[in-house]
Amino acid sequence: MPINAENIFANLENVRRRSPLVHNITNYVVMNTTANALLAVGASPVMAHAPEEVEDMVNIALALVINIGTLSGHWVEAMFKAALRAKKKGIPIVLDPVGAGATPYRTRTVRELIQAVPPAIVRGNASEIMAMIDNLTKTKGVDSAAATEAALDSASHLSQQLDSVVCVSGETDYIVDKKNVAMIKNGHAWMPKVTGLGCTASALCGAFAAVNPDPFAATASAMAVMGIAGEIAAEKSSGPGSLQVEFLDALFNLNSAEIEQRLKMA
Amino acid sequence: MPINAENIFANLENVRRRSPLVHNITNYVVMNTTANALLAVGASPVMAHAPEEVEDMVNIALALVINIGTLSGHWVEAMFKAALRAKKKGIPIVLDPVGAGATPYRTRTVRELIQAVPPAIVRGNASEIMAMIDNLTKTKGVDSAAATEAALDSASHLSQQLDSVVCVSGETDYIVDKKNVAMIKNGHAWMPKVTGLGCTASALCGAFAAVNPDPFAATASAMAVMGIAGEIAAEKSSGPGSLQVEFLDALFNLNSAEIEQRLKMA
Amino acid sequence: MPINAENIFANLENVRRRSPLVHNITNYVVMNTTANALLAVGASPVMAHAPEEVEDMVNIALALVINIGTLSGHWVEAMFKAALRAKKKGIPIVLDPVGAGATPYRTRTVRELIQAVPPAIVRGNASEIMAMIDNLTKTKGVDSAAATEAALDSASHLSQQLDSVVCVSGETDYIVDKKNVAMIKNGHAWMPKVTGLGCTASALCGAFAAVNPDPFAATASAMAVMGIAGEIAAEKSSGPGSLQVEFLDALFNLNSAEIEQRLKMA
Numbered sequence: 001m002p003i004n005a006e007n008i009f010a011n012l013e014n015v016r017r018r019s020p021l022v023h024n025i026t027n028y029v030v031m032n033t034t035a036n037a038l039l040a041v042g043a044s045p046v047m048a049h050a051p052e053e054v055e056d057m058v059n060i061a062l063a064l065v066i067n068i069g070t071l072s073g074h075w076v077e078a079m080f081k082a083a084l085r086a087k088k089k090g091i092p093i094v095l096d097p098v099g100a101g102a103t104p105y106r107t108r109t110v111r112e113l114i115q116a117v118p119p120a121i122v123r124g125n126a127s128e129i130m131a132m133i134d135n136l137t138k139t140k141g142v143d144s145a146a147a148t149e150a151a152l153d154s155a156s157h158l159s160q161q162l163d164s165v166v167c168v169s170g171e172t173d174y175i176v177d178k179k180n181v182a183m184i185k186n187g188h189a190w191m192p193k194v195t196g197l198g199c200t201a202s203a204l205c206g207a208f209a210a211v212n213p214d215p216f217a218a219t220a221s222a223m224a225v226m227g228i229a230g231e232i233a234a235e236k237s238s239g240p241g242s243l244q245v246e247f248l249d250a251l252f253n254l255n256s257a258e259i260e261q262r263l264k265m266a
Numbered sequence: 267m268p269i270n271a272e273n274i275f276a277n278l279e280n281v282r283r284r285s286p287l288v289h290n291i292t293n294y295v296v297m298n299t300t301a302n303a304l305l306a307v308g309a310s311p312v313m314a315h316a317p318e319e320v321e322d323m324v325n326i327a328l329a330l331v332i333n334i335g336t337l338s339g340h341w342v343e344a345m346f347k348a349a350l351r352a353k354k355k356g357i358p359i360v361l362d363p364v365g366a367g368a369t370p371y372r373t374r375t376v377r378e379l380i381q382a383v384p385p386a387i388v389r390g391n392a393s394e395i396m397a398m399i400d401n402l403t404k405t406k407g408v409d410s411a412a413a414t415e416a417a418l419d420s421a422s423h424l425s426q427q428l429d430s431v432v433c434v435s436g437e438t439d440y441i442v443d444k445k446n447v448a449m450i451k452n453g454h455a456w457m458p459k460v461t462g463l464g465c466t467a468s469a470l471c472g473a474f475a476a477v478n479p480d481p482f483a484a485t486a487s488a489m490a491v492m493g494i495a496g497e498i499a500a501e502k503s504s505g506p507g508s509l510q511v512e513f514l515d516a517l518f519n520l521n522s523a524e525i526e527q528r529l530k531m532a
Numbered sequence: 533m534p535i536n537a538e539n540i541f542a543n544l545e546n547v548r549r550r551s552p553l554v555h556n557i558t559n560y561v562v563m564n565t566t567a568n569a570l571l572a573v574g575a576s577p578v579m580a581h582a583p584e585e586v587e588d589m590v591n592i593a594l595a596l597v598i599n600i601g602t603l604s605g606h607w608v609e610a611m612f613k614a615a616l617r618a619k620k621k622g623i624p625i626v627l628d629p630v631g632a633g634a635t636p637y638r639t640r641t642v643r644e645l646i647q648a649v650p651p652a653i654v655r656g657n658a659s660e661i662m663a664m665i666d667n668l669t670k671t672k673g674v675d676s677a678a679a680t681e682a683a684l685d686s687a688s689h690l691s692q693q694l695d696s697v698v699c700v701s702g703e704t705d706y707i708v709d710k711k712n713v714a715m716i717k718n719g720h721a722w723m724p725k726v727t728g729l730g731c732t733a734s735a736l737c738g739a740f741a742a743v744n745p746d747p748f749a750a751t752a753s754a755m756a757v758m759g760i761a762g763e764i765a766a767e768k769s770s771g772p773g774s775l776q777v778e779f780l781d782a783l784f785n786l787n788s789a790e791i792e793q794r795l796k797m798a
């Protein structure tokens with residue numbers, strides 16, 4: 001099934017119709033906005049991180065999204081438990097390596113996670129993706145310091161090594177697997193001025209992967225939907241405050257004509 | 267005092283005038299939006315969960331709201347400590363059993379909590395309320411899977427057993443105690459598309475119970491105010507993003523005429 | 533360099549141009565809104581609290597903001613580690629003593645923190661500032677119970693004792709150090725109806741202090757920018773919900789003319 005406007009909309013409609021339960025172990029900063037974005041796109045979000053229950057929650061979920069944005073000991077323990085259970089159950093795992101490269105703890109945790117359980121999808125900015133396999137990269141916090149393009153080599157290696165789809169997001173989003181590369185050029189310059197839209201993108205990858213067995217198509221669809229909703233929102237906004245609000249409305253109301261007219265893909 | 271528009275507004279004005287301190291031990295997803303809703307309705311929110319301080323915080327609060335949405339070991343310990351202190355002090359406790367039935371950990375925790383300290387008010391969706399006393403119900407995450415009506419039996423039993431007010435919220439909100447049932451039919455279909463409006467309803471129950479010794483009237487008033495503010499907000503919104511913003515403004519500005527004109531109660 | 537509209541705008545432009553990484557160890561309620569405010573003002577926020585990584589994060593940051601709003605054992609441990617590292621590295625620390633005086637745990641933690649590592653800047657409301665050095669003050673939760681003016685004595689003593697800038701915020705914001713007092717009279721009555729705008733003010737102090745070696749000028753600039761953005765936002769708002777959104781837009785778009793026309797300082 002080729003990745004085009006028609007199929008992206010079909011994937012979105014699938015999310016809306018099936019409303020998959022997406023289990024998130026994510027960071028404190030974005031929990032509210034991620035849950036709202038999952039609801040707006042039509043999915044059912046649940047946040048749960050206690051080692052006592054993460055396996056039970058995975059058992060009723062259709063996708064697991066792991067985001068290390070505000071990691072700590074007990075949470076990392078829960079991430080491993082949930083990931084192992086998801087692998088056994090056979091539901092897709094999305095990993096968002098927030099701030100990998102910024103501290104050794106983050107880099108180490110991400111590397112141990114992918115070694116224990118290769119995720120179906122990894123989504124990060126250029127420096128985060130590079131830090132996952134390259135000891136030389138310096139990350140400036142959670143912002144992308146390196147050019148997106150320079151991370152493509154890392155993404156390609158990572159994709160080979162893990163047999164995963166790797167998305168390097170930025171002004172252009174690159175979606176890479178062992179055989180394919182897709183580029184989504186939608187989005188707006190204000191989007192990085194809203195905290196957690198990257199985390200939201202990862203959560204949407206989870207929603208789309210929950211209803212589509214092809215993680216490459218799921219990731220490309222999620223990133224296109226993100227970018228297009230962001231563009232529509234930016235046109236109605238006066239800054240990053242209103243963008244965040246309009247983004248949820250745009251996601252909720254997104255229709256086939258908007259995807260058809262706006263999709264910029266290569 | 268009958269539950270009608272005039273008295274609901276009088277209760278709201280009481281909250282605004284007395285600005286009760288409401289102590290919340292709640293989930294990460296909704297802390298910000300819950301605090302904002304409590305401020306908008308006129309109350310003073312405080313969030314505190316450390317076992318080192320929850321009893322001291324209860325000591326200065328007029329209501330305690332316990333919400334298990336992202337529970338974990340230390341937090342559950344704090345919930346018990348705070349609840350026991352609140353009982354001893356004699357301030358109302360509101361319990362929101364988020365996701366009860368979704369995992370054994372949640373179900374068990376809620377049942378142990380109500381056994382240790384029967385709350386004044388329990389507010390949940392249909393499947394959560396059923397899971398509190400019924401081992402057969404399956405919850406799909408934190409969304410309501412069962413029809414609200416089917417939970418009324420559970421609510422009635424729970425209300426008898428705990429001598430509590432039980433609110434089953436949904437398209438129609440049912441408020442049940444040992445002798446009475448009230449139905450509030452306000453609200454809007456988009457409200458479940460905003461994360462945490464259920465949690466907000468529980469927090470508002472706490473604010474109203476803090477200034478009204480009758481927990482049945484407090485719960486009915488809080489649910490009516492929620493639903494009416496949600497309706498007003500929806501009329502000014504383009505989707506769930508703007509609904510969340512407009513809801514706070516509607517709550518802040520809610521007047522007696524709006525309650526009079528819109529209240530749908532049986 | 534005198535504190536006037538021209539220099540406040542120059543400081544803001546410095547934040548925008550240098551986009552300093554501000555490391556926040558803050559409370560769950562405000563993480564999202566604080567991160568968004570830091571992005572809107574032009575800084576780069578990062579939230580990290582694990583003892584395993586806080587020192588590494590301080591190593592790449594230009595300011596550290598510590599906020600005890602939802603403190604607990606492990607977090608307090610991380611606050612000490614991060615503060616000691618920041619002191620050694622020589623970057624400014626901002627302390628927000630949320631709820632000091634409300635519980636002994638908060639009061640004790642804040643006092644131990646300032647004894648171990650005197651911060652460059654302390655920002656709190658009147659009762660919080662008083663609770664830092666005065667055992668007699670009663671705080672009603674996290675709201676200011678005492679008149680701002682009555683806290684000025686405490687602020688002055690605290691400033692002498694720690695060699696810090698102390699900001700007592702309220703209808704008038706007082707910025708105090710050993711030699712100077714500045715008053716900022718900007719802001720709007722709705723601002724306390726949005727949760728976490730005080731915490732946001734502290735975070736902005738961190739952003740300004742990161743690019744300005746004079747903590748008094750940094751604090752006064754941050755508080756002026758907060759108040760002016762709040763006023764602009766309030767004029768476009770219908771209540772605290774829209775105020776929160778408009779505030780981020782106003783912060784993002786703030787220009788020299790707006791500062792020039794609106795600054796109310798003494």
